[in-house]
Amino acid sequence: MFPNFIGGQWHAGADATDNVNPSDTRDVVGVYARASAAEATDAIAAAHHALANCQAMTPQARSDALDAVGSEILARKNELADLLAREEGKALPDAQGEVVRAGQIFKFFAGEALRVAGELLASTRPGMTVEITREPVGVVSIITPWNFPIAIPAWKIAPALAYGNAVVFKPAELVPGSAWALAEIISRAGFPPGAFNLVMGRGRDIGDVLLSDPRVSAITFTGSEGTGRKVAQAAIGRAGAMAKFQLEMGGKNPLVVLDDADLQTAVNCAINGAYYATGQRCTASSRLIVTNGIHDRFVAAMRDKLATLPVGDARAAGTVIGPVVDAKQRQQDIDFIALGAREGGQLVVGGEALEVVDGKPGYYLRPALFTATTNDMRINQEEIFGPVACVIRAADADHALAIANDTRFGLSAGVVTTSLKHAAHFKRHLQAGMVMVNAPTAGVDPHVPFGGRKSSSHGPREQGRHAVEFYTTTKTSYVQP
Numbered sequence: 026m027f028p029n030f031i032g033g034q035w036h037a038g039a040d041a042t043d044n045v046n047p048s049d050t051r052d053v054v055g056v057y058a059r060a061s062a063a064e065a066t067d068a069i070a071a072a073h074h075a076l077a078n079c080q081a082m083t084p085q086a087r088s089d090a091l092d093a094v095g096s097e098i099l100a101r102k103n104e105l106a107d108l109l110a111r112e113e114g115k116a117l118p119d120a121q122g123e124v125v126r127a128g129q130i131f132k133f134f135a136g137e138a139l140r141v142a143g144e145l146l147a148s149t150r151p152g153m154t155v156e157i158t159r160e161p162v163g164v165v166s167i168i169t170p171w172n173f174p175i176a177i178p179a180w181k182i183a184p185a186l187a188y189g190n191a192v193v194f195k196p197a198e199l200v201p202g203s204a205w206a207l208a209e210i211i212s213r214a215g216f217p218p219g220a221f222n223l224v225m226g227r228g229r230d231i232g233d234v235l236l237s238d239p240r241v242s243a244i245t246f247t248g249s250e251g252t253g254r255k256v257a258q259a260a261i262g263r264a265g266a267m268a269k270f271q272l273e274m275g276g277k278n279p280l281v282v283l284d285d286a287d288l289q290t291a292v293n294c295a296i297n298g299a300y301y302a303t304g305q306r307c308t309a310s311s312r313l314i315v316t317n318g319i320h321d322r323f324v325a326a327m328r329d330k331l332a333t334l335p336v337g338d339a340r341a342a343g344t345v346i347g348p349v350v351d352a353k354q355r356q357q358d359i360d361f362i363a364l365g366a367r368e369g370g371q372l373v374v375g376g377e378a379l380e381v382v383d384g385k386p387g388y389y390l391r392p393a394l395f396t397a398t399t400n401d402m403r404i405n406q407e408e409i410f411g412p413v414a415c416v417i418r419a420a421d422a423d424h425a426l427a428i429a430n431d432t433r434f435g436l437s438a439g440v441v442t443t444s445l446k447h448a449a450h451f452k453r454h455l456q457a458g459m460v461m462v463n464a465p466t467a468g469v470d471p472h473v474p475f476g477g478r479k480s481s482s483h484g485p486r487e488q489g490r491h492a493v494e495f496y497t498t499t500k501t502s503y504v505q506p
């Protein structure tokens with residue numbers, strides 16, 4: 026059994042869970058410990074105890090430790106990508122990309138650990154100086170979803186440790202394998218015991234402890250909107266000091282295709298953005314908003330392309346679309362596909378569940394495309410989180426922009442156009458944290474801010490230099506000599 030890591034020691038856990046391969050449900054990736062509430066409390070106590078040592082670690086020592094983690098991830102990228110694809114179902118090339126990104130993130134924050142800066146200002150009062158410094162925020166609870174099993178943990182753990190915090194990390198219960206492999210690498214990197222703790226388990230068993238313990242100063246969460254709201258309530262509503270919190274949640278990301286778009290670029294962006302990683306990305310282009318003049322050509326090209334996309338075992342050569350992550354998520358996708366048809370959408374291709382592919386029983390689903398949908402339909406307002414996209418016809422560019430922004434979400438948004446004027450206008454007016462011009466809505470760089478607006482996100486941005494805002498707190502000192 027793969028154990029939890031608490032206070033620098035490996036602990037078997039109160040219970041255990043099978044990690045099942047969604048590409049072949051006969052294959053158990055491993056048996057992983059499931060922590061109890063008491064063990065989660067132990068992890069918080071260990072992190073709290075380690076804080077002084079974390080803060081005493083020199084920036085150079087932190088940098089070296091993070092660099093070692095990044096180097097090992099990159100050196101083992103094929104093995105880690107294989108594990109990721111096996112437990113989550115992401116096609117191997119996508120899994121490799123994710124692992125490399127995780128390695129790059131650790132390398133980036135190895136640099137940032139050496140660049141923590143302050144400010145020195147003249148005071149408004151005579152003779153006084155004002156100094157602004159950054160200090161670690163304290164114990165950070167890190168709660169992550171299943172769809173990026175190594176990159177999301179990396180982009181939270183690396184900055185937390187870079188800035189001198191102690192971490193309690195709870196990965197999603199569906200993907201403990203990548204989390205465990207990452208924890209094992211971090212356990213050997215040179216951080217003090219208790220600086221980094223791994224507690225695997227279910228949100229309902231240990232989530233409350235990670236949110237409510239007063240020794241936790243900050244909570245960083247990525248997952249669904251519903252759980253995000255619980256995190257916010259717990260962070261504010263708990264006894265004692267409130268916790269700082271940051272939420273990254275769902276998306277219903279628009280990709281606008283304008284009449285003047287290059288058709289091939291539009292199709293490539295839509296196929297990649299909507300269906301790669303089996304559509305299970307918060308940044309997936311689930312709404313394809315297409316203006317009249319290109320609509321029919323775009324739909325025809327999409328239908329042809331989708332019919333040829335290989336669906337299969339995530340680790341098999343040539344697979345583009347792996348399985349859905351589990352039975353529950355696939356049923357949710359199927360229910361939305363049925364709902365789309367009831368709402369009047371036209372399913373032009375895909376949507377069939379496949380029980381067995383190449384002799385392997387798994388949670389396969391052919392990528393589905395709806396046309397003739399309107400933006401007010403539930404399939405265009407609610408996050409499906411599967412390989413399902415809907416085409417919405419727009420009269421012109423202004424109409425397309427209005428539809429794109431008519432959503433509760435605001436994570437990522439894209440436009441495909443050859444017009445500089447349209448590109449500039451959409452870049453300025455799309456209500457989203459990230460805007461892509463002639464590029465898929467999903468797929469971002471590791472060194473720049475990531476996050477959204479409206480119901481997609483709450484709190485400071487993640488990644489890049491902006492991560493310092495969440496993982497540190499400023500102190501303003503007034504000095505009168």
Ligand code: NAD
Nearest residue numbers: 169170171196197228232233248249252273274275276307
């Ligand atoms: P989820 O909300 O079900 O779970 C996320 C994490 O929260 C898991 O670790 C889970 O165990 C934990 N959790 C569940 N209940 C909890 C509780 N009561 N207290 C504390 N923790 C609890 O989400 P999911 O199904 O794992 O992930 C899919 C969702 O994540 C989608 O909505 C997707 O859009 C979103 N997502 C967002 C981003 C982003 O950056 N915006 C990135 C990836 C995924």
